[in-house]
Amino acid sequence: MDRSLRRHEIVRHVCWLMALAATVALGRATVIDGESLSLIWPAAGVAVCWVLVSRGSARPWTVLAIGVVVAVGNGVSGASSGLVLGLVAANLTQTLIAAYALEQVVGHLRGCGGREPLVRVGDVGRILLVVLGACLPAALIGTATLALLDSPVSEMGALAWYGRNVIGLLCVVATWLLLLQARAESPNRLGAFVAACFGSRREGLPMRFAELALLLGLTLLPWAGIGTRPDDLLFVLLVLMIWAGLRFAAPAVVAYGLYSGTVGVGFTLADGPALRAIEDPVMLALHVQVVVAVTALTGLALALNRAERDAVVAELAATAREQEAEATKMARILDTVADGLIVIEPDGSISLSNRAARELLGVEDLTSVLTSEEYGLHAMDGKPVRDEDLPYRTALRGESFPARDYQVRRPSVPAGRVVAIGALPLPGEPVRALAHLRDVTAERRQHEALSSFAGVVAHDLINPIALVQGWAETIAVELEDGPLDPAIGAPMVERIQVGAHRMRSLIDDLLGYTLARDAQVLPQAVDVTALVEEIALLRESGPRRPIVQVEPRLVAWADRALVRQLIDNLVGNSIKYTDPDLRPVIAVTGRQQGSWVELRISDNGVGIPPDQREAVFTAFERGGTALSSGTGLGLAICKQIVERHHGTVHAEAGPHGTGTTIVVRLPRTPAAYDEPQGGAVKESVPAQRVAIS
Template identity: 30%
Template sequence: MTKTFGLNRSLGGAIAIIALVAVLGSAAVLTTQGQLQAAIDARGRSNLVLRSLYSLRIAMLNQETGLRGYLLTGRPDSLEPYRQGMPMLDDALGRLHALIGGDAVRSGWLAEAEKAARSWQDEVAEAVIRGMSDAASRPEAARIESDGTGKAYFDTFRARLDAIQTEEERLREMQGEHLARAQRIAAIVSWVSTLLTLLICASIGAAIHRKVVGPLTRLAEAMRRLSRRDLTADVPATHQHDEVGAMARAVQVFKDGLIELDRTSLLRATADTLPAMVGYIDARRRVGFLNGEFERWFDLEAEDISLVDGRPLAQVFAADPFPGIGRELDEAFAGTEVRFEHRLARRGLGRREVEAFYRPHRGADGRVLGVVTLLTDITERKRMERRLALHARDLRRTNEELEQFAYVASHDLKAPLRGIENLVTWIEEDLEAVLTGDTRTNMELLKSRVRRLESLLDDLLAYSRAGRGDVATEPVDTQALVEELAGLISPPEGFSIVAGNGLPTLDAARAPLTQALQNLIGNAVKHHDRPAEGHVWVDAHTLGGMVEFSVTDDGAGIPEQFRERVFGMFQTLRPRDEVEGSGMGLAIVRKLVDRQGGKIWLDDNPKGRGLSVHFTWPDGTKGTADGTDRELAAG
C-alpha cells in the first residue's frame, strides 16, 4: 500500500516551519537584546567603578590637603577637609568593594590601596594631628609628615588605584566592542529572519505550483485526451504521495481499464479466429471469457457469446457439462496445471476427442485468481497417430525381416563361397604339375575375389547391424580406449598412433563408440601412402552436451570433390586390387554416428598433408545438444 502525505499536512508543516522560523528569529533577537542589555549594564558598572575611583582619590586628596593646612596654620579648623574626606573614603571603598568584589585580582589591588590609605591615616595623619596639639612636639610632627613615609603610602595607594583604573578601562573598551557586536548581531538576526520568512513563503508558493497547480493542470489535459480515447496520453504525478498523486493514480486506473477493454476486445477478436475453445473461469466458478468456438460446440442459450461473461459456470453449461468440471478443474484451482483427454459431443458432428489444458492464473501474491482453459479437437490427430503407429509397426517388422534377410543371406552365401575356395585349392593341388604361370595367377585372382566377396558379406552384415542392440551407457575413458585400439590394430613397424591429452571420460555406449574409432583409425592406417613413417592423432573437445572427436593422419588425404562420395556403400578411391577393403568403413561409421544423434565430416589436416575426420558423440553426463537424452538421440 502506497504511503501518502496529505496536502493539508504538507501545508501545515510549511506554516509550522514559518512559525518556527519566526519563533527562532524572535528568540535570537531577544537573546541579542539580552546581550546588548548586559553589555550596557557592564558599561554602566564600569562608569560607576571609575567614578568611585575618582571619589576615592578626592577623599584621600582632601585628607592630605587638610593635614598640610593644619601643619601650616596650626588652626584646628584647617583639619575640616581631612575630617570630611574620611567618611568619603569609607563610602568610596564600600562602593568599590561592591562593584569589583567578584574580580580577585582587582579586589586584591583595592585591598592593598585601602591598606596603604589606612596606614597613612594611622601612622602619618593621626601622629601629625597628635603632635600638633602640643607646641613642643610640633617639630616632630612636621618631621613625620616630611620623612617620606606618607609619600610611600600615597604612592602605593595611587599605583593600586591606577592599576584598577587601567584594568577597568580595558574592560570598558571590551564592553564597548561587545555592545557594538551585539547591536550588529541584532540587526543581522532581524534581517535574516525576515529574509528566511520571505524565502520560505516563496518556496511554499513554488512548491504548491509544482506539486498541485501544475500536476492538476496536466492531469486535466490527460483526462480530456483519455475522454477522446487517446490512450497515448501520459498520466502525470502518479509518483506523488499526496491527494494529487492519489487522484493521478485513479486516472491511471481509468486509463488501464480503457487499455484492458481494448485488449479484451482484441483478445476476443483474435481468440474467435482460433480453431480451439479458449476460456477463462474465475475463482467463483463464473465465466470470465469464452471465445466463439464454444458457441459452435455447446448450446449456451445466449444470443451472443459475450453475454455469458460473469454468469455461473453451471448455468452457462446447463445442457452439456463443462469438460473436467469435477476433479480436473478442482486440481487447476488448487494450483496445478492439468492436461487430459475427453470425449465430447459437438453439435452436428457427433462425439469428438478433445485435449484439454487447464492452467491456473495467479495474482501477485501467488493466490489463484482463475483458470485459463484450452480445449483442442484432436480427433484427426488421434487418427493420424493410430495410422502412424500401424506404419511404425509395419516398418519395424520390415526392418527386422530385412535384418534377418541380410544375416541369412550373408551366412548362407558364405558356405558356397568357402566351397568355391576349397574347390580352387583342390584343383590347384590336382593340377600342381601342369599349372602354368598365367593359370596359377588366375587361380590366385579367383581366390582373392572369393575372399573379397566374403569380406563384402561380412561388412554388409556389420552395416545392417550398426547402431542396433544394447544402448546402455557407461563411463568410457576414451584416451585409454584409443591406446587399447592402437595395440589391437597392430600398425606397421614405424607407424604411430597418438592419443591426445584432451580425450575425455564420457558417459556413452561403449560398443558403437569403439567400433567408430576402430574403423576410422584402421582406415587411416590401411590407406596411408607411407606406412613405414605414418602418424595418426586422435583428439577431442567438448561442445555443450556433445564431444567432437577428430582422427587425423598425414597420409595422401582425400580430394574435396570425393569427400561426400566416400561415405557411400562399397566406395573406394583406389582400385580394389591395390587395397584390401570393401568400401564400407566410413559408411558404417556414419550410420553409427547418425544413430547417436551426431554428425561426421572430413577436413584437411591443419598441420599439413593428410586428412582429418571429425564426428560428434553425445555425452550422457551433460545431455545432448538438443536437450534430449542419448537413447532418444540414438533412436
C-alpha cells in the first residue's frame, strides 16, 4: 500500500477513535443521579459508522478498539468491572448487528457499500427498522447484566435504555450518510458544508445563515421554559423542526435534531424549568427521548421528502433537457435529409415535417391539414387530386402506399415540380402516417430528354445509313451487269462517303457530348490565349482559313482538355455558320468579373435569330438559318462544359449588329471554382489583340 494512502487511513481511524471516545464521555456525563442510565448515547451511532468505513482486515481491529474505548470510558466513570464487561458486550453486539444489517438492507447507499444518496424516505424507514432490531439485543444484555449485579432495572428503565440507543444510533448514522452525500457533491470542504446546510439552493447565503442562527437561538427558549408551558414543549419543538425541515437540507435537519436533543439533555441535567414537573428520572429520560425522537424523525421525513421531490424534479428536468436535445438533434438530422418527411396524425393534422418537405411543397409553415387544393397537388395528367386519394389516407388505414408522381403547382413554385409521394403507417396506436416526398423533376425531364435524344439519334443515323445502303445496293446491281463505268460509279461512291461521313460526325459529336457530361474535371490554371492561338494555327490549313483575333493574358481556372474542346467547338461553329463568300473573322476578348472571367467569342457569320438564341444550346437544335447543318450537338457540348465549371453561357448579337457573340463565364481563381455565381462586374480595358491569319 502506498505510504501516503496508509498514512491517510491511519489518520482517519485515529479521528474515529477520538470521536468515539468523546461521545462515550458525553454519554457517561448524562447519567441520571441514582441510576446507571445515560440520557443520551451517541457513541452507539459513532461505533456503527466506524465499522462501516472499515473494510477487510481493518474491521476486526476496529471492533477491538471500540470495545476498549467503551470499557475505558465506563471504567473511568466508576462502573464496576462486571458492568463494564456487560456494557462492552451490549455495545459490540449492537454495533455488529447494525453494521451487518445496514450493508444488507441499504447496501446501495453511499457509506453502506453503494453509491446512491440517502434521499428516499423509504430508505430512512429501512434504517429505522435495522436500528430498532439491533438495539433490542443490546438493551436485553445491558438490563440482564444489571440484574446479575443486583442492580435490576425497571421495565420503564429498560425502555429508556433501549430508546436512548435507538435515538443515538439513528441520528448519528443518518447524519453521517447525509454528510457523505454532501461531501461527494462538492469538491471542497466549504462547498460540502454549504451543501449540507442548504442543498443546491445557494442564493442569498448570508440571509440563509442568519435564518439558521435564528432557528438555533429560538430552540433554546422552549427548553429553558421561556414563553412556553411544559405541556407545549413538544408542540413548539415540532414547529421549529418543521421550519428546519422545510428550509434546510437533510443533513442540517438531522444535525439540528441532535442539537435540539443535546440542548434538552443539558437543560434536563441542569434541572431546567421545561421538564421540572417530572420527578421520576426514568420518566424524565423517556420524555426527553420521545421529544427528541418525534422531532428528529419529523424533520428528517420532511427534509427527505423535499430532497426526494427535488431529485425527482431535477431528474424530470434532466430528462426533459435530454429529450429536447434529442428532439433538436433529430430535427437537425431530418433537416439535412434531401427527401421530404411528413408525419400525419389520425385527424389529418401534421405533427412533424422537415425542411425538404416544406421546400418541395413550396410552403414555409407545414402544420395545417394536408390537402391537394391548399398545396397545389395534381396528378400527372393535370387533374386535381381528390383528398381521399392522397397517399397518407391509405397509410392511416394501415396500408402502405407505393410512391407515385404528382405535380406541385403553386405560386411559390412557378416552374412547377414533379414530386414522388409515398406513405406508410407508423407502428403504435393510434395509427399515424409517414409520408415520403422526393423531387423527381430532374429525373422525369432527363427521361423525356433521353427519349427525345434517342429518337433524334435514331432519325439522324437512319438517313445516312439508308443513303449508304441504297447506293451500295445500286452499285451491286450495276456490277451484276458487268464492269462498272467509273463515270457512273464515282458519284455513287461519293454519296456513300458523304453518308459515312455524316454518321462519323454524329458519332464523334455524341462521344464529345458524353465526355463533356461525364469526364472528370481537373481544374488548373489554363492559358486561354495560348489555347485559342493553338486552335487557330490548326484551322489555318483548312479550306476557309479564318482570321482569329485574341486578347493576350486570358486565364481561367478550369480543365484544360474541356476548355480546349469548348474553344474548338465555338471557333468551328463560327466558321461553319459564315457565308461561303466571306472569310471568317473571329475575335476572342475577355474581361474580369470579380473572381470570374467573361470570354466573348464574336464572328461575322449569319447570326442567330433572337427567338432561337436560347434553344441553340439544346441537343440536336441546329437553328433556323440557311446554313444550318451538322448534328446540332456543338453548342450543347459547350453548355455542358461551362456548367460543369459552374459557369454560364449565352448567345448575343454580334458587336456591329451582325454575326453572333457567344458569352462564356468561367472561374478565374481556385477560390471561385466553388463559389456561387455572382459578383459585381469589373470592367477592364481590352488588351491589344493578336491577329492570326
